[in-house]
Amino acid sequence: MGRRGERGWGLLTSGLALTLLAGWEAAAAAGRLDPLTYPAPSAVAVAAWAMIRSGELALHLWPTVQAILGAFAVAAASGAALGLALAASPWLYRLAYPPLLTLYSLPKVTVFPIFMLFFGLGFTQRILYGAFFGIFPVLVNTVAGIRDVNRTLVVLARSLGMGRVQYWQKILFPSVLPMFATGLRMAFVYAGVGVLLSEMFVSASGIGQRLVSTAGSVRMTKYFVYVATVFTLFVVATNLLRWWEERLHRWRAG
Amino acid sequence: VQLFVMLGLAGLWEAVARSGAASPLVFPSLLAVGEAVWRSVASGELFFHLGMTATEIVVAFALAATSGVAAGLLAGLLPPVRGAIQPLLLLTFSIPMVALVPFFTIVFGLGMLSKVIFAAIYAFFPVCMNTLAGVRGLDPTLLPLARSLGARPWQVVSKFLFPACLPAILAGLEGGMSLCVIGVLATEMLASLFGMGYLLARAMTGIETAKVYGLVLVTLALAYAANRAIHAVRLQVRKETRFA
Numbered sequence: 145m146g147r148r149g150e151r152g153w154g155l156l157t158s159g160l161a162l163t164l165l166a167g168w169e170a171a172a173a174a175g176r177l178d179p180l181t182y183p184a185p186s187a188v189a190v191a192a193w194a195m196i197r198s199g200e201l202a203l204h205l206w207p208t209v210q211a212i213l214g215a216f217a218v219a220a221a222s223g224a225a226l227g228l229a230l231a232a233s234p235w236l237y238r239l240a241y242p243p244l245l246t247l248y249s250l251p252k253v254t255v256f257p258i259f260m261l262f263f264g265l266g267f268t269q270r271i272l273y274g275a276f277f278g279i280f281p282v283l284v285n286t287v288a289g290i291r292d293v294n295r296t297l298v299v300l301a302r303s304l305g306m307g308r309v310q311y312w313q314k315i316l317f318p319s320v321l322p323m324f325a326t327g328l329r330m331a332f333v334y335a336g337v338g339v340l341l342s343e344m345f346v347s348a349s350g351i352g353q354r355l356v357s358t359a360g361s362v363r364m365t366k367y368f369v370y371v372a373t374v375f376t377l378f379v380v381a382t383n384l385l386r387w388w389e390e391r392l393h394r395w396r397a398g
Numbered sequence: 399v400q401l402f403v404m405l406g407l408a409g410l411w412e413a414v415a416r417s418g419a420a421s422p423l424v425f426p427s428l429l430a431v432g433e434a435v436w437r438s439v440a441s442g443e444l445f446f447h448l449g450m451t452a453t454e455i456v457v458a459f460a461l462a463a464t465s466g467v468a469a470g471l472l473a474g475l476l477p478p479v480r481g482a483i484q485p486l487l488l489l490t491f492s493i494p495m496v497a498l499v500p501f502f503t504i505v506f507g508l509g510m511l512s513k514v515i516f517a518a519i520y521a522f523f524p525v526c527m528n529t530l531a532g533v534r535g536l537d538p539t540l541l542p543l544a545r546s547l548g549a550r551p552w553q554v555v556s557k558f559l560f561p562a563c564l565p566a567i568l569a570g571l572e573g574g575m576s577l578c579v580i581g582v583l584a585t586e587m588l589a590s591l592f593g594m595g596y597l598l599a600r601a602m603t604g605i606e607t608a609k610v611y612g613l614v615l616v617t618l619a620l621a622y623a624a625n626r627a628i629h630a631v632r633l634q635v636r637k638e639t640r641f642a
Contacts, residue, residue, distance in 0.1 A: 156478070157485045181504060243400065249625055251580040253587060253595075254617045257602035257610045261424045337494045344496070344588060345599070352497075356588070359500030367500065375493045382492035 183365040192369040205373060208339060208350040211267060215274025215335040220328055222275065223282025230283070231290035241287070248280040252338070256345055270342045270350075278335030285327030289320035322396050325389040332381055340374070426608040435612035443597070448620065451582060451594040454510055455624060458517035459578045465518070466525025466574060467567055471559065473526065474533020483526070490523045496584055503589040513590070517581030524573035532566025533559070564639065568632040575628045579621045594620065 165185050171177050172184030179187070195201040230237045256273065263269035293316060301311045343352020351370055358367040408428060414420055415427040422430070438444040473480040499516060506512035536559075544558040560567075586595025594617045601609040 157482050160482055239400070239403065246622070249576055250618050251576070251583050251621050253580055253584045254598065254614050254621070256587070257598055258614060260602060261605070261607055261610065333492055333494070337496055340494050341496055341584065344499070355497055356500055359504055364501075364504065371497050371501070374497045378493050379489070 180362055181364055183363070183368060187365055188368045188372065191365045192372065195366070195369055201369070201373060204349065204351055204354045204370070205377075207267075208343065208352065209377070211270045211274060211339045211343075211350065212332075212336045214267075214271040215278055215339055216328075216332055218271060218275035219278030219331045219335050220282055223279040223327065223331065224286055224324065226279070227283045227286025227290070231287050237287075244280070244283065248284065252277055253341060256342065259342075260346060265346050265348075270339050270347070273342045274335040274338035277338030278331035281330035281334060282324070282327040285323045285330075286320065289323030290316065292323070293319045318396060322389065322392040325385070325392050329382055329385040329389055332385055333378060336378060336381075423605065423607050426611055430608040431611045431615070434606070434608040435616065438597075438609065438612070444616065447592055447594050447597045448616070450510070450592045451586065451617075452620065454513045454517065454582045454586075454593065455578050457510075458514045458521065458582060459575055461514070461518035462521035462525055462574050462578060463571055466522045466570065467529050469522070470526040470529020470567070470570070471533060471555070471563070473530045474563075475559075480530065484530075487523055487527050487530075495520055499585050499588050502585065508589055508591050513582045513585045513593070516585050517578045520581035521574035521577040524577060525567070525570040528566050528570025528573065529563060532563035532570075535566065536562055561639070564635060568628075568635060572625070572628050572632060575624055576621075579624055583617065583621075 168177070168182070169184050169186060172179060172182065172187075177184075183191075192201070230241055255276070259269055259273045259276070263272055297315050297319070301315050306314065339350075340352040340355075343350040344356050347353040351374055354370050355367060355374070358364065358370060361367075411425075412428050415422065415425050435444070469479075469483065473483045502512045502516040506515055540558060540562060541554060544554045549557060582593070583595045586593040587599045588595075590596040590599075594613065598610065598613045598617065601613055
């Protein structure tokens with residue numbers, strides 16, 4: 145089946161999603177659903193509009209966005225640096241890479257209390273905790289990208305007598321960049337999850353805190369507004385990163 | 399070598415903790431950590447909560463594995479199902495599912511049910527995704543061959559389709575297990591009355607530093623054991639099917 149066919153089925157999915165929403169709306173209108181726990185989509189939309197107008201949504205969204213961007217930046221920079229170091233030194237790779245992979249596979253939620261003890265409840269803790277989530281995909285993809293550099297190109301560079309700087313600039317960097325971009329896209333999601341979790345556990349501000357507090361209130365309408373906001377934020381950001389990533393892959397191939 | 403490095407790090411940690419250079423509130427000595435864990439074991443508290451968490455993980459994993467494999471096989475064989483489910487699969491990898499935890503807690507309560515259901519849904523997606531990829535990666539002549547050999551529909555699935563997809567399924571199960579552990583622990587830490595996540599959250603709010611470190615180590619050990627177990631199954635299957 146070609147891409148066109150798949151796109152057709154994608155329409156089917158959107159149709160299903162719309163039917164589901166319409167069904168929810170109808171059930172809510174008919175009084176079949178408890179409006180406190182399962183508010184109608186239209187009620188959520190109305191609440192969202194009111195929260196946008198009053199600035200309430202932006203007020204809670206902004207600290208979260210700042211923390212995610214901070215965590216993302218720290219994860220990208222440190223992951224790239226550590227990845228380069230690991231790929232450059234065989235012994236460091238043998239010594240540190242296996243434990244790092246083990247750490248990657250373990251549930252990072254559990255370590256949250258230790259971050260809290262070290263860095264308190266504030267912004268620094270949220271950024272570092274998010275970065276702790278985000279560093280692994282960057283690291284792993286950077287290492288894989290460097291180790292995957294086409295051997296022919298390496299030999300070619302040597303026979304052309306390229307200097308170190310030139311080699312990095314002309315061969316290594318362009319080959320690694322697409323993999324690195326894949327790592328970045330995953331890092332955004334991971335870092336975002338880390339920041340949200342931290343806000344959900346202990347925080348006085350941010351979307352994560354609102355998710356917990358509004359779910360606990362009698363009317364859950366606002367909770368659904370925050371869920372929709374978070375999902376939209378992530379989908380937009382990852383699609384932007386994916387677009388950049390695909391461009392890099394095409395550029396590398398062509 | 400790694401063992402030596404770890405021993406070295408532990409020694410360094412102990413030295414810093416003992417020297418008083420860091421506050422014991424963030425940097426407990428290993429002895430204190432061991433003692434806190436021992437107290438928790440002696441009171442029976444640790445094993446009770448460990449057992450609850452392990453049960454939740456196992457049940458959630460069983461649900462995610464069966465439904466994920468079934469949905470993945472169906473989606474692999476039937477284009478309409480695949481078309482409907484594939485965008486959803488891609489979407490779930492880029493959205494933070496944890497945002498839904500409060501909703502599950504409200505709907506399913508503070509007991510086991512909310513943890514099991516959230517973790518099962520969380521882990522369903524990688525299992526389904528890998529199974530689907532396994533079916534799509536099959537030799538296209540395999541199923542027609544099976545039918546031409548006179549296999550019944552059920553036999554086609556159990557004798558041909560399932561074994562051929564097994565490596566991909568097991569890869570998915572490995573990812574699913576990690577997500578099950580994360581899903582259960584995160585839900586427990588956010589809202590629960592029992593389980594390791596609950597114990598951890600309580601030690602954290604009480605700033606019982608040594609206990610926090612001890613519980614983190616125990617929980618990581620549990621997660622590591624779960625990972626190793628499913629990995630061992632995968633290796634065993636790989637070894638056996640090679641000679642089949």
